[in-house]
Amino acid sequence: MAVTCRVLKIARQPYYRWLPRPVGDAELVAAYRANALTDTHRNDPDFGYRFLVDEARAAGQALADRTAWKIRSDNGWWSAFGKRKKRGRGGQPFHDDLVKRDFTADGPNRL
Template sequence: MTDAEFEQATRANALFDAHREDPESGYRFLADEARGVGSGMADRTAWRICRDDSWRSVFGKKRGRYKKAGPPVHDDLVRRDFTTDGANRLWLTE
């Protein structure tokens, strides 16, 4: 194990301990808590570790819950037709 890998694991452990104590907090608060126990890092590093390990605040955004589009709101009074007969062609005029 290299020194960089060891330091990364130490930072991840500090962030995980802070996340386990308070799952409502975001990555900035977790980084502050990790700095408080001696594992200093930038907020961006804390964000990357939290993202890679899927540690999110319980109040965060919901991921992957997209809804399908519903029926059209209005009738198509103009009778738009966006279908094509074949592939796109470029007509050259001389």
């Protein structure tokens, strides 16, 4: 054990304090909340985080809307109805170029 603590550059006393209880209370509550949201999202993947919050609350997990949004965002779950499509200016022009002008620059910050 002394070699491991020395290689990882941690003191032995905090390690032995951590050893009997490696998961804290806050981490355990967060895991239960994420699990409730995961189960709900797996059953209904089309709905957003507000629906997930309502279902998790019905399952007995009290959590704030922002917490559910954060968990959903971290896991990459998106509602099929709420994600906006990106609109860009790139792509092919919608009309013919009748003027025949070239608007490309020779380099950065040059006309």
